[in-house]
Amino acid sequence: MRLSSKWGRWLAVLCLLVPTALLQGCWDIRDIDNRMLVGAMGIARDDERGVTIWVRFPIPHAQQGTTSNDKGFLAASQRGKTVVDALDRLRARMPKYLDLSQTRAVFVDKKLAEEKGIYSFLDFAVRDRILPISAVFALIEGDMDPIFTRPNPSGELSGVYTRLFFEKYAGGTPQKNKVTLWQVFNKHYNPLQQNFVPLIAADDTFQFYLKGNMYFSGDRAAGTLTPDESLIYELVTGKLSPFEIETAGGANVKVETSSARIRTAWAEGRPDIDIVIRVVMKLMDASHTKPMNKQNIEQTIDRLLEDRAAKVFSVTQARESDIFGFGNRFRASLPTARHKEWPALYRQAKISVKLESHMVNEGLKLLRQ
Incomplete structure (x- = not known):
């Protein structure tokens, strides 16, 4: 029994040594x-x-x-x-x-x-x-x-x-x-x-x-x-990080979070895209020359971003460049054979944008009503 155990150990050692001898070095x-x-x-x-x-x-x-x-x-x-x-x-x-x-x-x-x-x-x-x-x-x-x-x-x-x-x-x-x-x-x-x-x-x-x-x-x-126009891309695609500062009537605000609700459909043979963007921001610096209340600042931001969005959609549609990925939302309703037609369809699309701004953390300095 002891002899068998001894030969078993030597056999195990031999099994370990033989593969090692066959290994090659890192020649290259x-x-x-x-x-x-x-x-x-x-x-x-x-x-x-x-x-x-x-x-x-x-x-x-x-x-x-x-x-x-x-x-x-x-x-x-x-x-x-x-x-x-x-x-x-x-x-x-x-x-x-x-x-x-x-x-x-x-x-x-x-x-x-x-x-x-x-x-x-x-x-x-x-x-x-x-x-x-x-x-x-x-x-x-x-x-x-x-x-x-x-x-x-x-x-x-x-x-x-x-x-x-x-x-x-x-x-x-x-x-x-x-x-x-x-x-x-x-x-x-x-x-x-x-x-x-x-x-x-x-x-x-x-x-x-x-x-x-x-x-x-x-x-x-x-x-x-432009860098300011690129903000619209960030808002629509949900990639915005809380570093953007907008100026509204002399008041500086910081966009903290945003979310976009996008509804798509077909209307009279062309894409119909409806976008609602909700923005949460906080006041960084109130205007010292033209005091504004919370509602005035929110409305100013809404108009500013809506006008900017209309311009961005206009120039990208003119060049048939859907950078926002709206076409991916029509993938199920658009046959695969027609996917190559999407740039032309994007040019014809009806796009509406609405901003809903909400300001929080107005700061220690109260806004005049």
Whole structure:
């Protein structure tokens, strides 16, 4: 019995050793020291009927003392016939492996988006999955050079600080409208909703600033909404965060919460969309020149937002750009074969908007009645 037990233990040890001998080492691994991680990437139009890509690499603190670069990052650009061709040409110049797996932000030139569209230049990201689809996406107006070559005044974590510009827990605001790559492609393949992405430009003090948000018609950027007009998109889609401040008759109010009730139907062969938006706000600063009571401020806010909403719906309908996703509400009543007709149907839609504002927390300073 003891002999059998002894041989059993040796057999168990042998069973553990044999598979270990068959295991192979990591023959194709690339150490972190042999990689150059891309933090942010840009795609711009080239005058020679090609494209120019921009990349920005963070330089680890341990390596900064061994190089003449004390900016904390390295920026590079490369021309090519396509984005993939430009990346291949860039790899031929680099001493280390070009790693796009940690990219935090992807930028595309505004003119490129308007004239040629964006999807043909981003198709490689989905097919090969070399870019994370969670990377934030934005359009850039003007030259990309200062955005990629200037140091970040708030510190350098290339790409990370770029992403923080859009995050709600950091520098994000409702107007900045954070959009990721997967959301861009999701709406591209959904004819019932169009893309709505932020537009930024280089800033003299900070790295860049928000100019507005661009709405798309099909593959191409069709127009721009100002940051204030973008508030309507946030209210209708329910994405508003409590950071927006509106000015009503000299009184500043802060929108705390909002909810939208949207009713859709067909009327005389065209979509009929009725929207009621309820806004809860609080008084931040009463007017010192023209005292207003609570009711006056609420009515002023209602008129302000209703007029702004009418303008936003007018310009987006004219370009057949349903950025609000109303088409998704008609999915059940619209045959699949007619989904491609939705942009034209949205142009004909009857849209009515009503605001219902309610002010709370009027503050220690009482409003005059």
